Amino acid sequence: MGPPKKSTDDLASLPDLDDTILLEELHHRYRRDFIYTYIGDILVSINPYKTLQGLYGEELGHRYGKAKTLSELLPHVYALGSRAYHNVQRQQGNQCVLVSGESGAGKTEITKMLVAQIARLSQWSGDYFLQERIIEVNPLLEAFGNACTVMNNNSSRFGKLIELIFSEDGSLLGATITEHMLEKSRVVRQGQGEKNFHIFYNLMCGFTPEERQRYFLDKPEKYRIIDPGHGAPVIASEIDYDGYREGMDNMRRIMPIVGFTSQDMDVVFALLGAILHLCNIEMAVEPESEQVMVMNEEEIDFAATLLSVQAEDLITVLMANINWVRGERIVYIKSLNQAVDGRDAMAKALYSRLFSWIVQQINFMLHEDEQREGERYVIGILDMAGFEHFQVNSFEQLCINSANERLQHYFNEHIFSLELREYQAEGIKQPKIKFSNNDELLNLLFQKPMGLFSLLEEECLLARTTDMSFIDKLNKQMSKPDLYKKSKHRDPVFGIVHYAGLVTYTAVGFLDKNRENLSTNMQSLMENSKNNLVNELFSAKVLNTGTLDLRNGSGKNKWQRPAFNQPQKRQYAPGDSLSRQAGRKIRQKMKEQKSFQDIPFTPNPNSASAHFKNSLQLLVDRLKTCEPQFIRCIKPNHQKLPNSFDTRLVSEQLKSTGVLETTKIRKSGYAVRLPFDVFMKRYQYIAYPMTASLEPSSRYCNVIIKCAKLSDVQIGLSKVFLKYWQSDHLNAIMDDIIGRVVRAQANIRACLDRRRFLYHLRMSKQDADEVQVLSNYIDHHGDQFFQTMMTQDHHDVSRATRDRLGREVLQSPMNGYYGNQGDSRLPDVFSPSPIIQGGTVGFYKHILQQVLDRYHDLDPDVWCKMFYMEYDRPVAKFYICDKEVYIDGSYEEFDGKRIGLGAFKNPQRDEVTDKIRTYIGKGIRIIKEADGSLSATRYGKNDIIVKGYQYPASHCLSADVIVNQGRLPFDQNVKIFDMEELKSHIGISMRGEAYDRERLLMLSICGLSFIEDKEDDPSTPMLAWYIN
Ligand SMILES: Nc1ncnc2c1ncn2[C@@H]1O[C@H](COP(=O)(O)OP(=O)(O)OP(=O)(O)O)[C@@H](O)[C@H]1O
């Protein structure tokens, strides 16, 4: 056994290693469109900026799913996804995949492929289209959370942890998305050449004229927060316009799938409209009153209408604030800056809470079925906003880069620190590797009380501090000149030497951005909004990570569609306005209250940086509970061009992320280190029988390693040290062993089933022969009986006629009076009794005739009834006309030939009906064959099972169904009810001494169940076919 053969697929298998060799190797592969390369078990991916044909897809995904080791196929993100999925099952432990790289390096794209691959491999758990839904939510998240930046046209402006939840058997049960650190400041302001979140442009291009009118929207250039300024158009080209419009169409398609009703969508759009109007409010100071005035009051009216608050209240909270001084409620007038900040804070709070709410809705939709018992395992995939270095870097870049710094530390910790520490503890020889540890920089940023973020929080808690006073503080306290760079001039600028290079930050606005100035009166205005969504967003608790706590459920669907009437033009006396009226009221209040000289400054403990730190910590804590895998994304050029490899740029990324050192440690180190007990639990069967009970020890571990023919494995004091490919090799052997066990079990089961089936087949043939004999017997005796009856009848008729004639002759001339009396009736023999006489033979004939008549003499238009069962009772019944019926997920009305589930539409049962509709998909087709048998073909994707197939003796199912274990195979005509078998069963029943009428009735029932039918769950939706 040795390392993988295809040397260039794995940098760790190169004979010589230095920066240049690695760079050349990656460049060489990139030129040939090999964008993926391994460093041991770490994947390096270079953004191709072009679509690579044949690199992805279902078939390839399944091939990677079946590969036993990483080196079996070319490096690929699918291989890592498959490995994470298989590891969950093999190791019964949580996994995570950390995707890192600069902004635009391809993290989000690779994350999507990773999720798709894991979902593809997972077992179907019974939830309709869960896999598809997990993938479908991406465009929704990206519309609200991504934006065009200088570095990436679809840059993630939040961190996203997707957790896929699995059961022990590898069924995908659900998913949870956690959002971290949304860059909400982008809502109100963007850097040069950047844009707002995509959704605003989607609305502008995709709204119908009626929607524009409903949300009072004008052309895009009118809205400050999306207008690029300098007369440039908001939508630069027709291609952009089409792209955004398509994005909006996509939203309209996806939002209902996620569970948004039209009312929900309406209030979401209204809120976005309100943000556009709110941010458009212009304010200025009126020289006479020295009070802030709103210059365009129509925007106040629009925003207030869409937020369902009073315009007077909205303008008041913009102009004035409330504070509490020594128990007194003090109203005071805001300065222009405070008013502008307040307006922006309100817009940011609205947007970020709306985003949180949308993520929560997605989570409700992807929520796992908690009813299901058993252990849960999780694969987490983290896609963070990537490292950023612009010309001007602000508070947002500091947060994003610090988060990346923390994740780099997590990588170092896993790849280097932990590994080296374990060598030492276990007495293993250490490889000589130096890696750049970023512990010191993390301390500089996060340490309490002297780290940069702590100092920022402290500065925000003090009154009369400025961005410059913050810089002065930093310059005084930061004592590591190699990590913290002071500005040479007295300006609010400082530099941090990150793992990815020096970034200069401009501290203008740092304090305000950190304070999150949503005043108490703004908060209570929103809480009291008549719009239930606004009301809910502001009543919900904000967690210490900055996200909303909506765990107790959501008010979705609770609200009515608001009216949003066009605001009336206000009539004022000359020189008067809404601002002036509000100003007068505020001043009046101020006159009535006590005056305090020293209105205290009230610091906000929930600062942006506190949220940021908590959120980051939560993320890292979650990652620590998983076994990690790493993907390093690399950006080949800044111009977003295909086929362009900027060696300097790539080299910088390789250096900053320690790719050379990683390669070295993967080459000479042992990536997998398993305690003896874990090693034995996983691999004991390679050398020992399953039943052997062994105490974990180095001796047994050694035997297993020898059996697996592995050399160069190190055994420490309590652990086995393996190279990553050695663990792949052991896993492959185990898969092989388990595979053989499963095959053996399957063969035995198949053998037993076949034997049982052959027995039934033999019996049914025998029965059929006997029925034939019986039938002949009945025919023969029936004929005899009939002949006897006929002779008897004939005799009786003759006698009766004779009698009658005799009486007529005797009575007629004298008693003609009696001629029309009842006496002229025929004797009783002409109204034969329904009671079957003649013992067994009579009964046979009667039953056989009754049953067979049902099948052969039925009106061709009424040959089958369909019952829709719910809660164990039929709630709908349909007669199927014609010889074929399709059942599919459409709402089609019953038209005599085809029937859709629309016939079930009923508000009380919509949920179950919808469930079935989604489930049925393309449907099933049922055909009645000439001899009365039923055949079915399944066109839909999902499984359909024939109920009661286990009891063929009672249900008269066909051999096809028994062979398929009740399942209708896809696209294949299967006989589900066999007329010949039915007859044979009737024969058997009748031959028995006791005639069981119940059983005879049961013989004619078969049912199709749309989901796995549990006997103990009466709510399982099913469809039953009764043939009668
Ligand atoms: N595998 C790929 N194939 C083709 N194009 C790709 C691939 N990966 C990325 N791209 C292109 O690069 C662009 C940027 O990728 P992506 O948004 O994934 O970067 P990112 O690392 O998530 O950046 P950010 O940190 O800014 O969110 C994509 O919009 C797409 O055009």
Ligand SMILES: [Mg+2]
């Ligand atoms: Mg991204």
